[in-house]
Amino acid sequence: MTSTFPTISISTERLVLRPLDEDDVPALAAMMNDEQITAWTSVPQPFGEEDARRWITEYAPAERTAGHGLDLAVTEFLTQRLVGVIQLGRTNWHVRSTELSYIVAPWARGEGYASEAALATAQWLFTDQKFERIELRTAADNTASQQVAQKIGCISEGVLRGACIARVRTEDGGWSEARTDFIVWSLLPEDLEGADEQLAESAGYTSYTDWN
Numbered sequence: 001m002t003s004t005f006p007t008i009s010i011s012t013e014r015l016v017l018r019p020l021d022e023d024d025v026p027a028l029a030a031m032m033n034d035e036q037i038t039a040w041t042s043v044p045q046p047f048g049e050e051d052a053r054r055w056i057t058e059y060a061p062a063e064r065t066a067g068h069g070l071d072l073a074v075t076e077f078l079t080q081r082l083v084g085v086i087q088l089g090r091t092n093w094h095v096r097s098t099e100l101s102y103i104v105a106p107w108a109r110g111e112g113y114a115s116e117a118a119l120a121t122a123q124w125l126f127t128d129q130k131f132e133r134i135e136l137r138t139a140a141d142n143t144a145s146q147q148v149a150q151k152i153g154c155i156s157e158g159v160l161r162g163a164c165i166a167r168v169r170t171e172d173g174g175w176s177e178a179r180t181d182f183i184v185w186s187l188l189p190e191d192l193e194g195a196d197e198q199l200a201e202s203a204g205y206t207s208y209t210d211w212n
Contacts, residue, residue: 003093005070017072020056027082028052031105097133115151126189140181154185
């Protein structure tokens with residue numbers, strides 16, 4: 001029998017992580033057309049509202065039902081504005097491991113939202129779901145994503161040479177694909193000791209331990 005993630009909502013000091021819903025379609029479509037997201041992800045471009053709707057109503061539910069992963073909208077607690085998305089994928093229920101990735105809207109960058117959401121998700125996975133390993137993969141030149149991994153306590157395990165296809169701007173304003181390396185990071189339950197306090201100090205918000 002395939003294991004699956006529950007339908008959950010995770011709360012932090014500033015954020016609520018919850019299932020994506022159709023009200024998120026316009027904000028999700030706008031966010032996914034950002035240049036940084038285009039460069040470092042494999043989402044189709046242009047990414048329209050129909051693409052966002054299919055993600056929310058078809059892809060995300062199918063991934064959760066099959067036990068492959070979980071997609072969560074990251075929203076501001078006070079405004080309910082869509083900040084980004086946390087994704088779990090390549091989940092191995094026997095090994096109790098999963099791969100975590102994050103996307104943040106351009107207007108919300110620099111606020112520590114990715115680190116806050118990723119850390120809360122990791123705490124929930126290790127404590128409530130009894131996972132033993134979380135893996136992150138960051139493109140070699142994606143320094144912002146690497147900083148998030150470091151902030152939440154991840155350990156760099158090595159490089160997958162030539163394993164990532166990134167996109168770069170061409171002279172005519174279009175996009176072309178370029179092969180680069182993946183840096184592999186891991187997070188184990190013991191790596192979280194003190195991570196929330198360090199993150200709170202660096203980002204200017206209080207630590208948190210509870211989720212819904």
